[in-house]
Amino acid sequence: MLELDDSVPDEEWVSQLSPEEEARLVERLKKRDEAAFSQFVLVYQQRVYSLLARMLGNREEAKDVAQDVFLTVFKNIDSFRGDSKLSTWLYRVAVNHCKNKIKYLDRRNTRKHDVIDDTREGAVSDGGVIGGRPARPDEAAQGNELEQAVRTALASLDEEHRQLIVLRDLEGLAYEEIVTITGLPDGTVKSRLHRARAALKEAIEKGVGWKIAT
Amino acid sequence: MEDRHVSLSDDEVRERFSAFHDGELSPDEAKVVRGRLAESPQLAAEFEAFERVMGGLASLASHGSHDGPAPTPRTQSLPPDPKSAAESSAKSGKEPGDAKREPAATPPSEQSGRHSVLPEDEAVDLLPDLQKTIHKRSGGKFYKTRASRVIGTRPIEVVAAVTLVLLVLVYVMMSYVSGLRPAEAPPSGAVQTGR
Numbered sequence: 001m002l003e004l005d006d007s008v009p010d011e012e013w014v015s016q017l018s019p020e021e022e023a024r025l026v027e028r029l030k031k032r033d034e035a036a037f038s039q040f041v042l043v044y045q046q047r048v049y050s051l052l053a054r055m056l057g058n059r060e061e062a063k064d065v066a067q068d069v070f071l072t073v074f075k076n077i078d079s080f081r082g083d084s085k086l087s088t089w090l091y092r093v094a095v096n097h098c099k100n101k102i103k104y105l106d107r108r109n110t111r112k113h114d115v116i117d118d119t120r121e122g123a124v125s126d127g128g129v130i131g132g133r134p135a136r137p138d139e140a141a142q143g144n145e146l147e148q149a150v151r152t153a154l155a156s157l158d159e160e161h162r163q164l165i166v167l168r169d170l171e172g173l174a175y176e177e178i179v180t181i182t183g184l185p186d187g188t189v190k191s192r193l194h195r196a197r198a199a200l201k202e203a204i205e206k207g208v209g210w211k212i213a214t
Numbered sequence: 215m216e217d218r219h220v221s222l223s224d225d226e227v228r229e230r231f232s233a234f235h236d237g238e239l240s241p242d243e244a245k246v247v248r249g250r251l252a253e254s255p256q257l258a259a260e261f262e263a264f265e266r267v268m269g270g271l272a273s274l275a276s277h278g279s280h281d282g283p284a285p286t287p288r289t290q291s292l293p294p295d296p297k298s299a300a301e302s303s304a305k306s307g308k309e310p311g312d313a314k315r316e317p318a319a320t321p322p323s324e325q326s327g328r329h330s331v332l333p334e335d336e337a338v339d340l341l342p343d344l345q346k347t348i349h350k351r352s353g354g355k356f357y358k359t360r361a362s363r364v365i366g367t368r369p370i371e372v373v374a375a376v377t378l379v380l381l382v383l384v385y386v387m388m389s390y391v392s393g394l395r396p397a398e399a400p401p402s403g404a405v406q407t408g409r
Contacts, residue, residue, distance in 0.1 A: 034357055041341050049338045063338060070344050071351075150270035169271040175238075194232035201267045 022086055029077045041070050044087070047171075048094050054166045055098050057155050065101050069094045084180045091173070092181045095163065102159055146204075153203035161196035168193055222246055227257055231264045 017025065028036040048069055053062035072093050080089050154162060167173045167181060178189050222230070222243075227250045233239050234247050251258045349357040 032356060038341060038345070041344060045338055045340045049336075049340070053336075059336070063340070066338065067340055067344060067347070070340060071347060074344075074348055146266065146270040147273050150267065150274060165271065169268070170275045172275060175236075190233060190238065194229065197232050197264070197267065200271075201264060204267060204270075 023082065026077070026080060026082065026086060029073075032074070037074055040073075044090060045070070048090065051091065051094055051166060051171060052098055054154070054170060055095075055159075055163060056101060061101060061105070065094075065097050069097050072097070084177075088173075088177045088180050091167070091171075091177070095167075095181050098163075099159070149204045149207055150200070153200050153207050156203050156207070157196065157199055160192065161199050164189065164193045164196045165200060169197075222250060224250075224254070224257060227251070227254075228260065231261055234261075235265065235268055 025036065025040070029040060045066065049062055049066045052065050052069075053059055056062050056065065069090070073090060076093075080086065084092075154165060157165070163182070164178065167178050168175075173181070175186060175189060178184075179186050182189065184192070227247055230239060230243065230247050234244060237244075239247060251261055345357045
């Protein structure tokens with residue numbers, strides 16, 4: 001029977017698993033423990049979906065790919081050798097699925113890139129707080145404008161650049177994790193990330209028609 | 215310690231904005247970049263612009279993390295493996311799950327909840343479809359009983375038990391209400407006939 005514990009936070013729980021605990025979880029997943037797999041999905045589905053939505057720029061496609069990612073995990077968990085964290089491996093599976101989907105959609109010329117608008121009222125840098133004080137309306141508006149500009153510019157970047165920015169700056173992954181996920185050498189990740197950020201800045205300036213300056 | 219002097223051109227400083235932002239430069243290089251930013255208003259303005267872009271990204275990334283827990287529709291914790299939970303609690307002398315609540319030794323950049331979460335209306339629930347698909351593709355081997363699936367935050371058995379209890383309560387209440395009605399007096403004629 002599935003035991004649920006309301007007191008334990010979700011992602012925090014998993015991110016703090018000790019290597020031994022993670023190994024036990026993997027063991028249960030390898031045994032195709034249905035309860036463990038269900039909870040694994042519940043813990044990671046939002047992050048995987050969010051990553052895919054930002055990389056694909058299309059919510060429906062992101063949902064489809066996220067389904068495929070978890071099906072792959074269920075089927076191929078035996079191929080996880082424990083060289084990296086389980087979450088890193090999951091991201092790698094997600095990124096590979098995403099690349100395949102992009103290739104497929106590009107071949108069919110059916111790729112749509114919605115600009116995912118997750119702007120909410122009061123959403124400005126640091127959650128509506130600037131320098132420890134609530135943002136003034138003009139600052140909030142400016143922050144939202146920048147956020148929207150970033151979102152639009154991100155959608156216009158090429159896949160490789162967008163992937164690195166999403167992994168590093170939106171998902172907050174460490175360089176070592178990005179190296180594992182992308183299979184690129186450390187130096188390449190750093191130099192490409194630099195180029196990606198520069199391209200993003202340029203795209204923002206081009207898109208909004210103003211120089212980013214204070 | 216060796217005080218190695220590194221000199222960088224403007225373009226070389228620009229090339230290092232990204233690594234400088236991430237704290238990936240060596241202490242010597244970081245010192246030189248800091249010095250160049252202090253002496254060149256042009257470079258300082260460019261770096262400030264770069265930082266604003268990074269601020270916009272951080273703001274996107276922080277959506278959801280400042281507003282409470284991720285908008286997931288169910289309780290999210292892995293079910294404890296009874297055997298391993300017992301082992302670990304015996305080893306550490308702690309209750310199972312205690313270790314999960316201890317603060318993680320994560321770098322500062324990762325302690326600020328920098329994972330992206332889409333807003334509440336974007337919460338996804340992939341599990342029901344996944345369970346159905348796995349059930350179907352495995353030829354009924356996995357998730358074969360409905361009890362192995364969950365409804366909302368509760369297992370289906372709990373939902374069934376609660377429903378059953380509610381039905382019994384309704385039945386009892388109806389019986390009680392009908393039992394309160396005064397018994398109708400038999401017609402007087404009928405009594406006389408009986409005698």
